[in-house]
Amino acid sequence: MLNTTLTKLIAAYCDEMIAFRRDLHQHPELPFEEVRTTQRIVQQLKQIGIDYRLTEPTGVIAEIKGAKPGKTVLLRADIDALPVMELNDKIDYQSTISGKMHACGHDTHTAMLLTAAKALYQIRDQLTGNVRLVFQPAEEIAQGANAMIAQGVMIGVDNVFGMHIWSKMRSHQLACVVGPTFASADLLKVTFKGQGGHGSMPHDTVDAAMVASAFVMNVQAIVSREIDPLEPAVVTIGKMVVGTRFNVIAENAVLEGTVRCFNLEVRNKLEAAIERYAQQVAAMYRATAKVEYTYGTLPLVNESQSALLAQSIIQQAFGEEALHAERPTTGAEDFSYYLEHAPGAFALVGSGNPAKDTQWAHHHGCFNVDEDSLTRGAELYAQYAFAYLQQNQF
Numbered sequence: 235m236l237n238t239t240l241t242k243l244i245a246a247y248c249d250e251m252i253a254f255r256r257d258l259h260q261h262p263e264l265p266f267e268e269v270r271t272t273q274r275i276v277q278q279l280k281q282i283g284i285d286y287r288l289t290e291p292t293g294v295i296a297e298i299k300g301a302k303p304g305k306t307v308l309l310r311a312d313i314d315a316l317p318v319m320e321l322n323d324k325i326d327y328q329s330t331i332s333g334k335m336h337a338c339g340h341d342t343h344t345a346m347l348l349t350a351a352k353a354l355y356q357i358r359d360q361l362t363g364n365v366r367l368v369f370q371p372a373e374e375i376a377q378g379a380n381a382m383i384a385q386g387v388m389i390g391v392d393n394v395f396g397m398h399i400w401s402k403m404r405s406h407q408l409a410c411v412v413g414p415t416f417a418s419a420d421l422l423k424v425t426f427k428g429q430g431g432h433g434s435m436p437h438d439t440v441d442a443a444m445v446a447s448a449f450v451m452n453v454q455a456i457v458s459r460e461i462d463p464l465e466p467a468v469v470t471i472g473k474m475v476v477g478t479r480f481n482v483i484a485e486n487a488v489l490e491g492t493v494r495c496f497n498l499e500v501r502n503k504l505e506a507a508i509e510r511y512a513q514q515v516a517a518m519y520r521a522t523a524k525v526e527y528t529y530g531t532l533p534l535v536n537e538s539q540s541a542l543l544a545q546s547i548i549q550q551a552f553g554e555e556a557l558h559a560e561r562p563t564t565g566a567e568d569f570s571y572y573l574e575h576a577p578g579a580f581a582l583v584g585s586g587n588p589a590k591d592t593q594w595a596h597h598h599g600c601f602n603v604d605e606d607s608l609t610r611g612a613e614l615y616a617q618y619a620f621a622y623l624q625q626n627q628f
């Protein structure tokens with residue numbers, strides 16, 4: 235099932251892929267500011283000869299039309315960087331912009347997808363159908379995918395495939411599990427209103443600090459007492475702003491947090507329970523509560539046929555032992571929005587290698603990848619598109 239020409243081409247493009255990735259690494263751009271990155275992608279597409287269109291405000295959609303008509307498979311790479319200070323001092327391609335860094339590896343995704351595109355374009359005579367290439371901005375703020383979808387990227391698409399380089403997995407391992415892979419990630423803000431006053435006379439006040447504290451302690455009971463123990467869920471209050479001075483009883487408390495799970499029914503339960511806890515805790519102390527619950531990314535759930543296709547490619551291309559059964563992560567990925575419109579799958583490409591000091595967590599200033607992983611990622615992109623179109627001819 236593997237296309238051996240693709241394998242050879244990608245191996246031949248390896249050096250230029252790494253050089254391109256390093257160039258992006260030196261010039262990181264934050265979400266929706268990926269102007270230079272977009273220009274660099276366009277330069278490459280023009281050089282190869284692939285038709286493209288720009289999206290607003292940044293990003294590119296390109297398409298390789300096969301010789302014979304068929305389905306359309308979408309390959310997606312995200313292109314944005316983070317407001318993180320790079321701490322890698324042993325490489326000669328550090329970020330040139332202080333306080334900005336490709337600390338999640340999206341530079342590698344961009345380079346891998348362009349390389350896969352170049353190889354697929356060379357064998358377009360063998361393609362039955364089309365390969366749509368999506369260079370998506372603003373994944374880190376979970377807005378890029380929806381921006382691309384609003385601009386028509388999913389029109390006519392039959393299947394979607396994406397990947398993330400993954401430092402938690404060793405650089406010879408790849409994963410694409412059937413079912414949940416990333417969690418939903420919602421934003422929670424709770425405002426409690428009490429009545430301030432002198433710290434010496436609590437009976438004349440309604441202490442918002444007391445209400446907020448009770449809420450933080452109680453809200454964890456939702457996960458432990460109301461959600462099925464076989465369904466993972468996280469409620470985290472990460473920020474609490476309350477009070478002004480040691481002897482002043484706080485009038486207001488503002489709490490912010492994140493809610494994660496893998497199942498929309500669980501998400502609805504969590505949302506309703508958080509509202510109830512906030513209202514009831516506030517009432518217990520004579521305060522009032524306002525809950526603002528904002529939906530973030532959806533759970534990313536791999537469709538089984540697509541995930542199994544990716545698994546079989548991983549095994550054929552890199553050996554049985556390369557296929558890793560990585561557990562789902564409570565991290566989030568806005569690739570989930572594409573999966574609302576078409577079946578597909580999202581793979582993880584291991585890049586951790588202690589010998590090369592690339593085992594650091596994503597978003598850390600020391601994050602880097604074992605660049606040997608790039609060839610594997612590019613190969614997986616290209617072979618997935620080819621195999622999907624082969625399997626799904628009209």
Ligand code: NI
Binds near residue numbers: 338339340373398
């Ligand atoms: Ni990322």
